[in-house]
Amino acid sequence: MRQPQVFSRAAARVYWVLAIPVIAAGCAVAPPDDQLRDRATLCLHRGVRFPENPAVRAQSIEACAEVLGTSTIDLIREGLRDEHPGVRFAACLALGKLADVDAADAIRPLTEDADPRVRVGAYYALERMGDASYRRAWVTIMRDSADAEVRRNAVMTLGLLEDPRTRTMLKRVAAEDPDDGVRLQAVEALAVLGDSDAEGGFIRDSFGGLGYRQPFALLALGRVQGPDSVAVLRSRLANAPYLEARLAAARALAMHGRDDGLDLALRSLSWNSPNRNLPDDPAENQVMRVQSMAAMALGDMRHRRALAPLNQLMETTNDPRIQVAAARSILMILGPSVAGTEDRTARAVVAGERVR
Numbered sequence: 052m053r054q055p056q057v058f059s060r061a062a063a064r065v066y067w068v069l070a071i072p073v074i075a076a077g078c079a080v081a082p083p084d085d086q087l088r089d090r091a092t093l094c095l096h097r098g099v100r101f102p103e104n105p106a107v108r109a110q111s112i113e114a115c116a117e118v119l120g121t122s123t124i125d126l127i128r129e130g131l132r133d134e135h136p137g138v139r140f141a142a143c144l145a146l147g148k149l150a151d152v153d154a155a156d157a158i159r160p161l162t163e164d165a166d167p168r169v170r171v172g173a174y175y176a177l178e179r180m181g182d183a184s185y186r187r188a189w190v191t192i193m194r195d196s197a198d199a200e201v202r203r204n205a206v207m208t209l210g211l212l213e214d215p216r217t218r219t220m221l222k223r224v225a226a227e228d229p230d231d232g233v234r235l236q237a238v239e240a241l242a243v244l245g246d247s248d249a250e251g252g253f254i255r256d257s258f259g260g261l262g263y264r265q266p267f268a269l270l271a272l273g274r275v276q277g278p279d280s281v282a283v284l285r286s287r288l289a290n291a292p293y294l295e296a297r298l299a300a301a302r303a304l305a306m307h308g309r310d311d312g313l314d315l316a317l318r319s320l321s322w323n324s325p326n327r328n329l330p331d332d333p334a335e336n337q338v339m340r341v342q343s344m345a346a347m348a349l350g351d352m353r354h355r356r357a358l359a360p361l362n363q364l365m366e367t368t369n370d371p372r373i374q375v376a377a378a379r380s381i382l383m384i385l386g387p388s389v390a391g392t393e394d395r396t397a398r399a400v401v402a403g404e405r406v407r
Contacts, residue, residue, distance in 0.1 A: 081359040088385050092119065094365060094378035099126050105135035107371045112138065114379035116145035124151050131157050136166035143172030144208065147179035155180050167192050168204045175208040190220065199230035206233055210240025218244060225249075235264070239271045250277045257287050257300075265291070266299035273303030281307050288312050294319065298344040305351035313354055319345035320364050335370065342368070343376035350380025358384055 081087055095118075098111025112130050115123040130142030131154070139161060146154045154176075161173035162185055171192055174185040193205035206224055209217055218241065225237035242249035253275070256268035269287055272280045281304065288300040288311055298319060301312020322341045325334035346364060349357035358381060365377035 081362040084385055087358065087362060087381060090362075091365065091378040091381040091385075094374055095119065095382075096123070096126060098371060098375045098378075099123075099130065101371060104371070105133070105138050107375060108133065108135070108138045109141035110372060110375045112141045112145050114375055114382075116148050118379055118382040121149055121151070124149065124154070127151075128154055128157060131161065136164070136169050139164065139166075139169045140172040140204070143169065143176040144211075147172075147176030147211075150179050152180045155182065162188070167196060167198070167201045171201075171205045171208050175211060178212065193224065199233055202228065202230065202233045203236050206236040206240065210236060210243065213240075213243060215244055218246070231264075235267055239267075239274070242271055242275045242277075247277070250275050250280075254279060254283050257283055265293075265296050269296060269299035269303050273306035276307070281309065285311060288315070294322070294341060295344060298341065298348055302344065302348035302351055305348055305353075310352040310354055312348055313352055313356070316345040316348040316352070317357060317360055320349075320360050339370050339372050342370075342373050346373065346376040346380045350376075350383035353384050353386075355384060 082090070095111050095115050098107050099115060101107040101111065108130065112127050115127055124146070127142055127145045127149075128151075130138045130145070133139050133142065143158060143161060146158065158173050158176050161169050162177070164170050164173065171189055174189040177185060189205060189209065193202055193209065196202050196205070206221070210221070221237045221240050221244075225234050225241060228234050228237070238249045238252055242253060250272075253268040253271045256264045257272060259265075269284065269291075272284055284300045284304045284307070288297055288304060291297045291300060297315060298312070301316050304311050319341055322345070323338055325337035326332075327334050329337075342364065346361060349361060361377045361381050361384075365374050365381065368374055368377070
């Protein structure tokens, strides 16, 4: 929901750019932790520079900020100069998440970027670094842009601040914006801020929401620590009619510290039964969504039982989007490394070496 939708089919043909296959399909034994950490880190680092598909670069930047943190700041900063606005946006969000104040001077010119999505990313990053002087421009874009995608990004980034002072503004957007996606982003932000009406809306959508609304609602309930969330999510994990909804429930439960969906997520890593009669939803994208959702859920569960199948997925899939999801989750499970591991891997990437 938060990634720029700029995927292309070309990415699936060059998976070796991210990972170096070293195991045979069917092997369920992961290498030692230090070697596995190096390989997953290398996968993400290569993803940040992936030439074929900007969505892979954006996804990798987001994952680096989440699981590798400040050790990848220099690599993430490269994204500020990327030719694609989705990557520049992702780099702004990642550096804002890390509160990289030393990057403020590099981010400030992006407040005048030609793409308004990049501008709101820059506003978010700078406010996270202590500069709130762009709030009026940010709100103007959120309120007045004719492009619903731009307004969704503006509301989403504003919600990431988790600032109680934004409640009134978010309620106005949730009630008045003509786009359903914009309204949902505002409601999610309100729910995270503790608004019981917003949480109640997501509980209703988790049972009856159509299309993207149901998995969106389930993932939102993962971020909302309300008293009813876990019971609702367990019910949806068991009874939701669609696999993607059940996987969303599994991941949301993992955000609450539960691994109820472990077996479902493990099985779904190898799911390959797309509906080939959907011209607007290519089979490879259906497989990517399910396998990536399964991988992400396993990462949030932090269960070592998932390391071997995630490693196998990272090394054998022909889709770099799935590789990035698997690498991110491997690093989530392994946790912080000993000092120097990421730096060593970064040097190998720069030198074009293989990490062994």
